[in-house]
Amino acid sequence: MKGVSLAPGDYIHFKSQVPLHKIPIGTKQWRYYDFGPKVVSPLICLPGIAGTADIYYKQIMSLSMKGYRVISVDIPQVWNHQEWIQSFEKFLDVINVHHIHLYGTSLGGFLAQLFAQHRPRRVKSLILSNAFLETRSFAAAMPWAPIVGWSPSFLLKRYVLTGIRDGPHEPFIADSVDFVVSQVETLSRDDLASRLTLTVDTATVEPLLLSDSFITIMDTNNYSAIPQQLKDQLSERYPGARRAYLKTGGDFPFLSRPDEVNLHLQLHLRQVGVEARPDLVQSIPKGGTGGSPSKESDKKKDPDDQPKDNGGNPESTSEESQLPPSSEIHSLDDQLLSDARICSMGHEDAIILMQSQYTVVNRILQSACELFIFSLLPIYVESSYVTSNNVWKFRQLM
Structure with a gap:
């Protein structure tokens, strides 16, 4: 495939600048990126079945340079929804984050809603893309759902990949599909089995305490792997939510239409009261934007209430390198153009x-x-x- 062996140029640049963190919490291994000023309430990105923390690299690069803090995580190996809620809460406690804004796509959107339902005080807003409210239809469509935990890796990968629409695509959509396929190849059998188990484990999101005005539903108008019936259920549940429709984009608009997605994310954060701190982009020290707190920062208060420029994790397995400081803060249009140019940077x-x-x-x-x-x-x-x-x-x- 086109994107399996050739990593996009802007992704190579991202990997060279943004540290990847891996921390064990109990029996779970959390893999995540954390970038941006620590004083800002973070936007946490949750991927779908086929995604990893890397698929949101375009959002991390763009929004962090505008003064937002973005955390992108891998879904760890959890085998039921209650375990997900407890494990994710422990993760937030370890990285010393209390109030969050969740951006979830597909399965990530479903898990974001479950967490908002059971931990309403921590979730301040939701952005849902190609998401759904219940999993019964997925369980009914998979006859071998009871044995998914014992299925071999090749069968799980084949099932996941067949859910991605094949055929002629626009160039940017084709590139996004290739990149996601390359990420699927990095997932272990247990990773895939646990995510499919979460998808077919029968559950329904109950009404949230969160007001619809703090929810944005972002969908593509052309096609996606999520049935339209499930999308309609989501819209009916949150009639007062803000709608953000993309003309095209496929299943992975955050990769195929990053400029539009980033714009909608920025508008959402502004509407729910998240103030960007572009003035801190210059002052972020080299090696100082890691996600997990240091020993000193463990003694501090909530990062949403007290500024912290240095949140580096000494236990992180990644190199503590950072984006070069920006000499000036451009307008939104200029920033979108500069983001688009990253792809061709040598x-x-x-x-x-x-x-x-x-x-x-x-x-x-x-x-x-x-x-x-x-x-x-x-x-x-x-x-x-x-x-x-x-x-x-x-x-x-x-």
Whole structure:
């Protein structure tokens, strides 16, 4: 596939600048990105079944440079909805975050609503994209749902990938599909099994205490893997929610239409009272925007009430490198244009190198397979000869 071996140029730039954090909390391993001024109430991004924390890299790069704090997480290996709620709450406690704004797509949107239902004091607003209210229809569509936890990896990946629409796409949508497919390949069997279990485990989101005015529903008008009936149920549940419709974008508009999605996210945050701090973008110290708090920051109060410029995690396995400071804060239109230019920032050589390496690996694997087949050929011929000879002798005796 086009995007499996060739990472987009802006993604390479993102990986070189934003640290990835991995922290164990109980028996769960949390993998996440945390970028932006710590004084700002964070926007936490929750992916769907096929996503990882990396799929929101365009939102992290753009919104953090505007003065927002963005946290993107992987869904850990949890096997029921109550375990998800408890595990996510422990994660927020460890990184010292109390009040959050959740942006969830597909399964991530469903889990965001469940958390808002059971922990209403922590969730200040919701942005739901291609989300749903209940999982009964998914359970009914999967006859082997009871044994999903014991299914082999290839079957789980095949099921997830068949849910992604195949066929001719616009170039940006095709690139987004390829990138998500490459992320699916990084998921383990247990990762996929736990996420599918959350999808088919029968549950329904009850009415929320959160006002509809603090909810934005963002959907694409062309198509998505979520049935339209489930989307209509979501709209009926939150009649007073703000609507943000994208003309195109497919299942992954945050990758295929990042400028539009980022604009809607920024408008939502402004409407719910989140004040960006672009003045702190320059003052963020190198290695100082990690998500998990240091020993000193553990003693501080809620980051929503007290500014913190340094939230680096000494236990993080990533390098503590940061975005270069911005010399000026551009207007929204200028920023969108600069975001679009990141894709072409001098990564042609890296892409060509990766493509050549991928070709070499393919040739080596193909040669190995051919050598293995040819090595078995003499054994097969000899076995056939011995078998036919013994049959002939047996017939002579008869």
